[in-house]
Amino acid sequence: MVAMNYRGPFRVRADRNRPDPEILHPNDAIVRVTRSCICGSDLHLYHGLVPDTRVGMTFGHEFTGIVEEVGPGVKNLKPGDHVLVPFNIACGTCPFCRQELYGNCHESNAEATAVGGIFGYSHTAGGFDGGQAEYVRVPYADVGPTIIPPGMDLDDAVLLTDVVPTGYQAAEMAGIKTGDTVVVFGAGPIGIMAAKCAWLFGAGRVIIIDHIEYRLDFARTYAQCEAYNFKSLGDPVLFIKKTTDYFGADVCIDAVGCEAEGSTMQTITGRKLMLQSGAATALHWAINGVKKGGVVSIVGVYGPTGNLIPIGNVLNKGLTIRANQASVKRLLPRLIEHVQAGRLDPKGLITHRVPLEEVSDAYHIFSRKLDNCIKTILIPSTAAA
């Protein structure tokens, strides 16, 4: 089959001769991919920042597809079903899954205990080949995969596998109270969706901060929020203080993660010398910009070794920090309602539709933020078969 093949930092290609996936467990399914996305999280792999990313792996954790084959233990799915597949691999029965912490399943990641298995996300997330391919193995097929509701656009469906739930959960974890001022760092798909969802929770004011102008423009219209360029703000923390009568934002959301720009010290120690797991610039700003007793909600991804953050200020200000991988399955019923009612318009984020064969260019465009790219989907030639 054709599948994306990781060859090293900044080097990926589509190969034609990759082996087809097989059923390896009674509860597996094989899915023929109809849409798959490139995510900001994939960029951390692409840039070589996630430990135990092996050459030859296929990435891709956001995909929809048609069930081709099911293992003998699968009860809820049958060949021909068109499903959207949450990015978390979750068993549904361990104590963590029973608390709906589907991103923290205890039965899907051999290599690390902090996080559950994630499709196509290095061996640190379980060593599963992902969905930037024609076919993919889907473990625990009765748990995660959800039949796409009749009439739902595939482009909307594929964004329900990660972007929408992650943005929504960022706002949910922020514990927004009616009228709150919410500051979102990062105007990528995740930050823009978080800003949009903050309104659903009753935010009074939503501000998004980034440094890429086309993304700020996009966010202003798409998420109907204020948007500012941190390069022209000078000190973003001071800006947040001034615009909130020197109180600080009620909540701050980090939708940037470990590849943040904006601080020379963080960039050198985090991204060049790798003395910390990436640059924690946005998290720094979030902690310092939020009010006393406020909440910092983190969905931006950081590596496992550790980061330089002002933990003393967390203590002195009495902050609550909430963070996790999105628990996709938990949120799907509500989010499907929101999409069907037109309150959320996921496919509006898609700017690039690219054949799977052109995966090298697609990664480069998204990584370098070229051609006004917000969200890219890859379409295998077998999608329509």
Next chain:
Amino acid sequence: MENITENVVNEHSHIKGWGIDADPANEPTYPMKMYTGDDHRRMNYERPPMQPKNVEILQSNERPSLPAVFGTSTPPTGLSGKIRRYAFKFSEGSWGHWLPLMLADRVNVVEGIVDDLKQGYVPNIFKERGWNAEWKYNRNKAIQKIAIGVAVTSFLLTVLVYRKDNKSSN
């Protein structure tokens, strides 16, 4: 308080679904939301059937056994595989675990090129790096990069030739 809320509602009437998920009872919110106490029972739950193990899987030493399913992509091989096996002697909280893994990732890149060549395939590194797209959407940067490349190469060549000339004239 009521007045403030009323104003907030009116100000946001243009946003579809504004406040629809606002819920003062949403405390504590996720990830505490669905706490069941189940985790006090530790491993005493009905585990899914185990996936048969047919390839080498490196297992975190913070786990008692393999999980019921695991990924079988790219098992450890070669020198990078040796380094990875060493890394898994250390727990996830230790630099001894992550630094060797980062080193193994870099070694693995060289192994990948050797593998490609062994299979008679010469990797087109420019294409893999998305240079087509760079040329199309970021031409000035691309030209700049090429110009720098050419300048550096010609400088090095000049130095080499100059040295050779000097040597032969001696």
